[in-house]
Amino acid sequence: MTSYVVHYQEIALKGKNRSWFISRLVRNLKEAVSDLDAGGVRAVQGRIEVVVGNADPLVVGERIGRTFGVANYSLAGRAALDFDAIAAAVLTDLGDRTCATFRVSARRADKRFPMPSPQIEREIGGRIRVAKGWKVDLEHPELDIRVEMLSHDAFYYFGKEKGAGGLPTGTSGKVVVLLSGGIDSPVAAARIMKRGCTALFVHFHSYPVLSRASQDKARQLVELLTRYQHRSRLYLVPFAEIQQQALLLMPGPMRVVFYRRMMLRIADRIARARHAQALVTGDSIGQVASQTIENLSVVGAVTTLPLFRPLIGTDKEEITAEANLLGSFPISIIPDQDCCTLFTPRNPLTKARLADVEQAEQGFPVEALVEAAIRDAVVEDIDFPVVGSTSRSRA
Numbered sequence: 001m002t003s004y005v006v007h008y009q010e011i012a013l014k015g016k017n018r019s020w021f022i023s024r025l026v027r028n029l030k031e032a033v034s035d036l037d038a039g040g041v042r043a044v045q046g047r048i049e050v051v052v053g054n055a056d057p058l059v060v061g062e063r064i065g066r067t068f069g070v071a072n073y074s075l076a077g078r079a080a081l082d083f084d085a086i087a088a089a090v091l092t093d094l095g096d097r098t099c100a101t102f103r104v105s106a107r108r109a110d111k112r113f114p115m116p117s118p119q120i121e122r123e124i125g126g127r128i129r130v131a132k133g134w135k136v137d138l139e140h141p142e143l144d145i146r147v148e149m150l151s152h153d154a155f156y157y158f159g160k161e162k163g164a165g166g167l168p169t170g171t172s173g174k175v176v177v178l179l180s181g182g183i184d185s186p187v188a189a190a191r192i193m194k195r196g197c198t199a200l201f202v203h204f205h206s207y208p209v210l211s212r213a214s215q216d217k218a219r220q221l222v223e224l225l226t227r228y229q230h231r232s233r234l235y236l237v238p239f240a241e242i243q244q245q246a247l248l249l250m251p252g253p254m255r256v257v258f259y260r261r262m263m264l265r266i267a268d269r270i271a272r273a274r275h276a277q278a279l280v281t282g283d284s285i286g287q288v289a290s291q292t293i294e295n296l297s298v299v300g301a302v303t304t305l306p307l308f309r310p311l312i313g314t315d316k317e318e319i320t321a322e323a324n325l326l327g328s329f330p331i332s333i334i335p336d337q338d339c340c341t342l343f344t345p346r347n348p349l350t351k352a353r354l355a356d357v358e359q360a361e362q363g364f365p366v367e368a369l370v371e372a373a374i375r376d377a378v379v380e381d382i383d384f385p386v387v388g389s390t391s392r393s394r395a
């Protein structure tokens with residue numbers, strides 16, 4: 001078994017974007033294995049082949065499994081386009097594996113192959129049955145031997161792994177994700193990234209009033225998410241100055257909504273500068289006081305960019321399950337001090353009114369605060385799989 005056969009989502013392949021989509025997926029797979037001693041990645045007749053080469057097949061499989069746009073993948077062998085040769089190669093790779101029932105499923109990538117699939121299945125299946133003495137079960141086989149007939153040779157493999165699904169990174173534009181150190185926003189990021197978007201991350205922190213813990217968590221979360229998109233930029237934006245101003249000038253119950261409006265204003269500015277087309281948050285209706293429909297609308301009113309909230313209708317329990325699958329949960333639960341609870345009372349407004357909040361903001365140097373925060377932000381570039389490639393600079 002020398003290659004992975006990778007299948008992509010057929011649904012996205014309609015129309016004239018097809019070849020662009022495939023070349024993007026090939027490029028992303030090349031990047032995913034670029035630090036391994038793999039043998040190459042190429043599109044072959046409706047699927048993609050990733051040659052394992054001298055790399056560890058398990059690691060190659062893991063990288064393919066984290067590539068968006070991959071529907072499924074299998075470690076496969078290649079054989080000449082000849083029934084005896086295919087059956088012999090299959091038998092060699094099966095080794096002394098035993099099973100009670102099996103089936104051969106054939107597909108013709110090249111429909112010019114002069115024999116329909118059921119007949120190919122019978123021919124190859126017959127040889128395997130004779131050699132092994134196994135029974136054929138077309139409905140519930142213990143072992144599914146798959147054969148794909150290409151123009152010049154054939155792939156064969158046993159079973160398949162489910163891929164990450166979605167669309168290849170880079171096919172749907174750029175978004176800015178507001179990434180706290182919490183459970184929700186990394187899951188929101190992963191959902192939107194799965195749809196082919198490249199994410200830029202913005203994290204607001206209250207250092208030096210609070211510890212650096214939230215920044216470390218944000219960085220770890222971005223490192224995790226970068227395994228899916230290979231290249232990320234994280235903006236670490238100081239927020240303490242804005243909060244100190246709020247302590248002086250903003251009524252206590254309104255502060256959380258005010259913080260959120262400031263966060264979105266800053267994220268909006270960064271998005272425009274980086275040509276990102278939308279903002280993303282981890283909000284879910286009613287989860288906490290700041291996430292009532294009233295408050296979400298007052299917060300969202302500061303930006304004219306599309307504001308995506310992929311978790312809006314998702315329960316905490318479901319989000320937690322997704323965070324566990326993603327691997328972000330253990331990072332998210334590291335204790336830190338959430339900047340949003342700084343200087344906020346226990347009874348925040350649950351039904352903010354836009355006119356009231358706008359009036360309270362009258363006394364604020366909103367523009368100057370936004371500019372100062374962006375000026376003092378620190379930018380980190382995080383790459384995968386090139387180890388140690390994190391770099392840090394001023395925004």
Ligand code: ATP
Binds near residue numbers: 263280287288339340
């Ligand atoms: P999370 O688990 O994502 O922090 P949460 O349930 O704690 O969500 P909130 O703290 O109310 O909810 O935050 C709602 C959303 O606002 C977050 O999902 C995130 O997108 C954004 N947000 C909140 N705090 C920050 C922050 N410090 N930096 C960046 N974005 C933030």
Ligand code: MG
Binds near residue numbers: 180181182338
């Ligand atoms: Mg939070």
